[in-house]
Amino acid sequence: MSAPANKPSRFVLLRYLSGVLLNRVLLCGAVLVGLLEILALLEQTTPILQRHLGVSGILTYATMRLPFLLAGTLPLSLLIGALVTLTQMTLASEMAILQASGLSVVGLYKRLIPATLIIGVLGVTLDDQVTPRSEQALAAWWNRTDPHPENGHSFWFHEGLTLTRVNYVADGGNFLGGVTLYSRNEKGLLQDVIRAERADYSKARGWILHDLKVVHVKTATAENMPDEAERAWPTSLHPWDFIRLSAENPPLSSGTILGMLRGHLPSDSSPGFLQAGLLERFLRPLSLLVLLLIALPVIYIPPRTGTRSWTPVWCLGAGLLFVIVQGMLRAMGNAGLLPPPVATIPGLIIFTLGAVTVLLRNEAK
Template sequence: MSKTAKPPRFVLLRYLSGALLSRVLLCGAVLVGLLEILALLEQTTPILQRHLGLHGILTYAGMRLPFLLAGALPLSLLIGALVMLTQMTLGSETAILQASGLSITRLYKHLIPATLLVGVMGVVLDDQVTPRSEQALAAWWNRTDPSPENGHSFWFHEGQEVTRVAYVADGGNMLSGLDIYSRDQNGLLQDVIHAARADYTRANGWILHDLKRVQVKENSADRLPQEDQKAWHTSLHPWDFIRLSAENPPLSSGTILGMLRGRLPSDSSPGFLQAGLLERFLRPASLLVLLLIAMPVIYIPPRTGTRSWTPVWCLGAGLLFIIVQGMLRAMGNAGLLPPPVATIPGLLIFTLGAVTVLLRNEAK
């Protein structure tokens, strides 16, 4: 063997990784394509009603792509692993590998690097790409809305202030119907400001218009003279209001940490934010569990071939894992479970179940 030749284990690692990644990417492309079609079937009519034409349809599809891809990755890995392992089993490749001394444990280890690569890609999509694309989509959708007054109101807190906004317009550059409640260090109400609207410009920042103000003292409340306009000293930018006006928008880890530490405004509970952060960085571990769930297909009897129900059972178990993780996460978001309990037990339970199935098949 020449000095430049790679050891056989690296050749096998490269072959298995390439086979898994190619099938995961193919399954991901099919799933994302189907999801894009379903999304466009729902949104094409509103886009055309806004006279955005073909450019609007393509813009919507492009901005929505990272969100759909991140959501399709777990199912893509599950189906891709099932297809690859089933093809290798029916083609007698796994039998040859086992005859050459490759155990089920080593086969799983050879598939870990590709799975972790997919998991890291999912983390990057969830943490950096998707929040930016979804925020840009929400701003574009708001900017092209002919009736922004039909938007829903929302509340948020920033420091000692609690604010209500009736609706957002012009891509976040105009706010309507503001109620700002200022509190002291003890949480007691000090000041109430109602503004008809607020406009943002890069030169002047936020300007409140048509202000009505009530100052609250210990035993009285004084109505102050009405003001036409006043500067609003806030750290928020138009894109922050677009994020706050959206329902459960994707958040980056930096934004979540800023909310938890009180540096950024938030309309979510700490448990919701902690569960989302923990689940995001456990994404590679959840994909490793899905890979483990797909492994029993290597025990398909040669005579059974494509008539075997093993891939179907593995697919069902993987879907059940995804559903259970989603349910636990929802309970964590609602504050019914602590963030670690809402994310980790599902991984452990399905890992133990998959290992039990593999050991039983290995013992036969």
């Protein structure tokens, strides 16, 4: 009869360590996000007030920007949170008591894995579902409130065999200024060039091109066709798609990335860029586990040394170096210099081996 009552006690340490780590990480994340929000508002408050959006505009911007900042700060929040948690437990002699009771470094790491995976899954969810929607809503709101959208930058994209250039986007994506379509055949040869002064969207009619000039390209000549006042544009794109295409490196969901890679959705990015982004996203939990491993050496701080030890500083530096190296490899993958697997996986392996080596050397002392 006593076995069921004692069974939950096996998970007391797991719940305690996971709870402490989650609390520290959430606290660090809140501080970092708060600092980044303040810096972002210092830069954007003037443009927001110039658009006469007032305090509500400032709050709208801060709210829509929150998921992006939170997702970006999760790795650093976990690193700092793990360092603070383990350092405090070590200096308070909690680690010495746990090790004396038979808890090994591997056992400690295993009990911290669930909390780390929860944070990793939260990061993947933010990156894959929440951030793309919030950033697209922010971009649409920012575009809709722009008093001079014609000053926006032009962009290119390909949809099937058609290459399209848009001068600028306005009205939250419902209006396009200066649309040029280059239609190609299956061999990639140019067939038609359609230049429209503008295009607008309505749910009833879809996209309509206005004031068209059409050039039909033959084998050796080009023929100007009669001008047209308007023409329906048979595109599968919606206003939010143009908001996404007009933004520089917008966050994309995995469904959108897969659609681009399969040719079902228009894209202005290379396949290598999309593949590297997809692979890095779903390796996020593994990256956090590596950061947790990098933070573990602080449990070897001698209690006498206390806060004078440089171990937390070295662990923090190693964690930041890991983040920087991963970012550099990802940039090289985006540029097409490295295949997507090489741009994401080697950094995980190298820093895992380095952290394990440090832990084994401390165990051997």
